[in-house]
Amino acid sequence: MSALVIPGSIYRELLDQARKQAPIEACGILGGQGDRVEVFHPMTNTDHSADHFLMEPAEQFKVVRSLRAAGQRVLAIHHSHPASPSRPSVEDIRLALTPDVLYTILSLQGPANPVLKAFAICEGIVTEHPLAIDDL
Amino acid sequence: MKLIVNGTDVQVSDGINVGQLLFKRKVRLPDMVSVELNETVLQRAEFETTPLHEGDRVELLYFMGGGCGTHAV
Numbered sequence: 001m002s003a004l005v006i007p008g009s010i011y012r013e014l015l016d017q018a019r020k021q022a023p024i025e026a027c028g029i030l031g032g033q034g035d036r037v038e039v040f041h042p043m044t045n046t047d048h049s050a051d052h053f054l055m056e057p058a059e060q061f062k063v064v065r066s067l068r069a070a071g072q073r074v075l076a077i078h079h080s081h082p083a084s085p086s087r088p089s090v091e092d093i094r095l096a097l098t099p100d101v102l103y104t105i106l107s108l109q110g111p112a113n114p115v116l117k118a119f120a121i122c123e124g125i126v127t128e129h130p131l132a133i134d135d136l
Numbered sequence: 137m138k139l140i141v142n143g144t145d146v147q148v149s150d151g152i153n154v155g156q157l158l159f160k161r162k163v164r165l166p167d168m169v170s171v172e173l174n175e176t177v178l179q180r181a182e183f184e185t186t187p188l189h190e191g192d193r194v195e196l197l198y199f200m201g202g203g204c205g206t207h208a209v
Contacts, residue, residue, distance in 0.1 A: 025203055043200075052203030057170035058177050061195050068143050077200050084204040092202035097168055103202075 002035045003130035004076060004102055004118045010040045011133045015114055017042050018080035018106050025053040029060070030076040030104065031067040037075055039067075045079075052091065053079050076102040076118060083108065086115040088126050096121035102129050137190040148188070155184040157194065168199050 006014075010030070017026045027045050032038035041063045045053040067073055077098060081089075086107035088096070096103055107115045118131040139146050141161070148160060154173065158166045171178045172195040178186060188194070 027200075029200075047201075047203070049203065052201070054199065054201035057172070057197065057199075060170065060197050060200060061172045061175070061177065064195065064197065065143075079202060081204040089202065089204050091204075095168075095199060095201040097165060097198035098200060 001130060003132040004104075005036045005132045005134055006030070006116075007037065008133055008135040010037055011116065013040050013042075014078065014080075014104075014106050014116065018082070018108055018114070021045070021080070022082040022108055023050040024048055025050065025080050025082060026106075027053040027055055027077075027079040029055075029063050029067075029074055030078050031063070031070075031072045032075045033072055035075075038072060039070075040078070041066075050082060074098070074101050076104045078104040078106070080106045080108060085109055086117040088119055088121060093121055093124055093126060104131070137188075139188060140191070140193045142195055152188055153184055154178060154182070154186045154188065154194070157188060158183065158196070161196070163196065165198070170197050170199065171195070172197075 025045055028040055028042040030037045030040055043055045043059050046056050047054045086105045102118045103121055104118045118129040120127045120129050137150050154171055174193050
C-alpha cells in the first residue's frame, strides 16, 4: 500500500488553517495525482462548530471541477479535531460516503504536537493508511 | 440523449429527471447527495421535478462532513 504523500508546504497550510480556526473544526480537500497531494483547497465549515463540519456543496463542486480541469482528483477529505485525537469519530464514519478517497484528520489535542493521520473508511470499516510528509 | 455526468459522457433515456438519474446510477444514499446542474446547485425538492436535456452537465457529490463529536472510536 503506497503512502499518501503530502508536501511539507501543504502540511503547514493544514496546520495554519487548523490553528487559525480552532476551536472550530477546519476542513478542506486535498487534491493531486496518484498518491501525491499537489494542492489543498480550504473549505468553509458551514456548521461553524467545534465538534462537527459540513462542507458547502457549491464550494465542493467548484473544487472538483477545478481538480478535474488540472488532471487531478480528490485524494483526501480533510478536517481537524481541535481537541480530540486523530482518529475517526462515529460521525466521521457515518459521513464517509465518498468512494475512493482517504480521510485525513489533523489533531491539535496536544497543541505543540499536532498529529496528522490518514484513514481509509469503507462500509464503516476504518483502516489507517500510511502517510508521509515530504520536505518538512 | 447524452449528458455529461461528473465529467464523463453518459447516455440516458430522453426526458428523465434528476431523481431518475440518481436511481439509474444506483446512487446508494440519494438523500446524502448534492446535485449541480449546469453549475447551479439544486435543492433536494427539485430532484424529481427537474428534467434533464441533451448536453446537460451534471455533477453528483456526496456530502462531505463529519466531526469529532463526543464519541470518538
